Amino acid sequence: MHKYLSLLLFFVFASPVFAQPLKTHPYSSQSEEGFSPCKDTISFLKRHEFYDIGVILPSWLPVIDRNYIGVIEGRVASNLVNGTHGPHVSHEDLPFYHYSHDADFDIIPDKTDDNRYTNYLPYLIYKTKDGNDTVLDQAIHCEWECGMGMCNRVNPISSDNDAGRSGGFFSAGHELGDVIWSWPSVGDWVHVEGNYVWDRGHPPSEAEIHPPRIVAIKRSLPEQVTIGDSSIKFATRVDIFASGDGGALINNRYNSPAFVRRVSMSSKDYAFTVKIDLQRPSANAHLRYKLDRRKGDSFSQYEMVETNDDSAIANILIPWKTKNANDLEIYARTLYFFWDEGRGVASEEPVDIYKVKLTNLKFRHINDQLSKAEVRLFANVGSNWIFLNDFHGKKGRILTKGLGKTYKHKWPLNNEFTICVPRGKNFRVYMSGWEVDGIDLLAGDILDGSSPCDKKTKRFFKNRIFSIQNMLMKGCLDDEYGEISNLHSYNTLGRADHFTNSPHEGKNDDPCPFSKYDLKDRYFLSYTIEKVN
DSSP states (O other): OHHHHHHHHHHHHTOGGGGSOOSSOOBGGGGGTTOOOOEEEEEETTEEEEEEOGGGTTSEEESSOTTOEEEEEEEEOOOTTTOOSSSEEOSOOOGGGOSSOEEEEEEEEOOOTTOTTGGGSOEEEEEETTEEEEEEOSOEEEEEEOOOSOOOTTOTTHHHHHTTOOOSGGGTTOOTTOOBOSSOOTTOEEEEEEEEEEETTSSSOEEEEEEEEEEEEEOSSOEEEEOTTSOEEEEEEEEEEEOSOOOSSBOOOTTOOTTSBOOOGGGSOEEEEEEOOSOOSOTTOOEEEEEEEOTTOOOOSOOEEEEETTTTEEEEEEOTTTTTOOTTOOEEEEEEEEESSTTSSOTTSOEEEEEEEEEEEEESOOSOSSSOBOEEEEEEETTEEEEGGGGSOBTTBSSSSGGGSBOOOEEEEEEEEEEEEETTOEEEEEEEEEEOOGGGGGTTOOOOTTOOSSHHHHHHHHTTTTOTTTTGGGTSSOEEOOOEEEEEEGGGOOSEEEEEEOOOSOEEOOSSTTOOEEOTTSEEEEEEEEEOO
16 A cells, blocks of 8 residues: 555656646747748849748747647547558758657647647648638647767768668667667657747747657557466557657757757656556456567666556656756566456457568669669558668668669568457558658758858858758658558458558659659558467
8 A cells, every 4th residue: 555655646746747738729929929031042143032040040949838738538530441640750840950850740639628739739820811710629739869870970870870780760779670669650649758849940830849858658459478477468568658858859868969958857757657558357357467578778777557456547757857867877677468268358258360471672763864873761560660771781881882773673571560450450561661862861960950030041051951062962851661551450351361562642842953753652661460469
């Protein structure tokens, strides 16, 4: 009882944000108050074009204030038909505010009596010639730099990335060939805390958690784990990743520019409650858990976990403030919750097990015609992600050789995953990525997000974004390959199936000549799914 009361007290003191939930939805027009356009011109062949960089000075503006930590819980959003428009790595980001591309996902907030999560949804105000249209946003966007896939010279993470190692951020600890365990997938439930900001770069401004400082994921799909008595149980997997290494403008790196904001991870404890989805086998079964420390974990303290059999919940507390843990530490751990009876699940709840094997990749158009294509591809199968370049490097380099720099259109694959799928649920097989062009080569040349609208700032942009040498002659914007995505379930699968899928929609939008094209059937992914139980 003493342990339980202590945990409850920790929850009270760990949650100051909940004492002051937002009373109303914010309005996107708030992000424009006090800001003016920052216009400049570019001249080419006696033609003058006007442009405005005011919407990215700053690009991200606090909705409340700089010290406010947004706390969101809810379901990860996606297209329910095929899994597109779900978690992904952005094919393009403003390079002066990034070292690497963002890992993105949307959250449909849980409904509560006090609207503590749903009130984070903003009203978007669309300005039209007939007046303003006001629409309530349906999801909260989250962005955390992925820390992978970069090899431009100015970038401090390039040497690690070319060797297959993470440069930090949302993939800290990743090494060549590892499964990326810390990113959400479709249908997962998440607890996210971090900077609650307006994204002013895409009017009307949407409200985001950008970047997070903790992402805790309750996986939609269970996994099999071996416990202490050597028996195998189905378990609910909860992945927890927390770090102050959020992005180029907000991090705790020792060599960051002076204008970068530091992250006080020790300003609070991190607490949340997880509802276990697997049915209790009987009233005699007890809820247990198993802990795995992941690569990159440096947290010096122990989490506190309290389970309740009758309600099938687990209260989890990471005592960063209480135990005075260092701001530079990283929490990277997985908790597996299981019932200690039988297979860990009620007998009337069937769980099917599948082997998914990626077998072949084929590009119909690889984009670059006169030079080698610099390919970057990520795949998601069930709860797990991989960076495909990890497996197709050459001479210890994965970005400047192999798939990362190639003329080849066909690539044999050999990546296998075991997926456990309760009846009524599905899993995603997904791939997306980009081909590197000029804008990617500018990443890591960091600009103060609060720079004034003056000649120096305008010159910074003009010499880079509007440079013939740095952009036009190098392909302008990165070229996306499109989303290959399909959802699979017991009702649509046999004993063994073979699939070849490609993007079904989308356009590559790039101002460079010959760079606007349809993404449909741009490339193809082949894979097999075999039922093993």
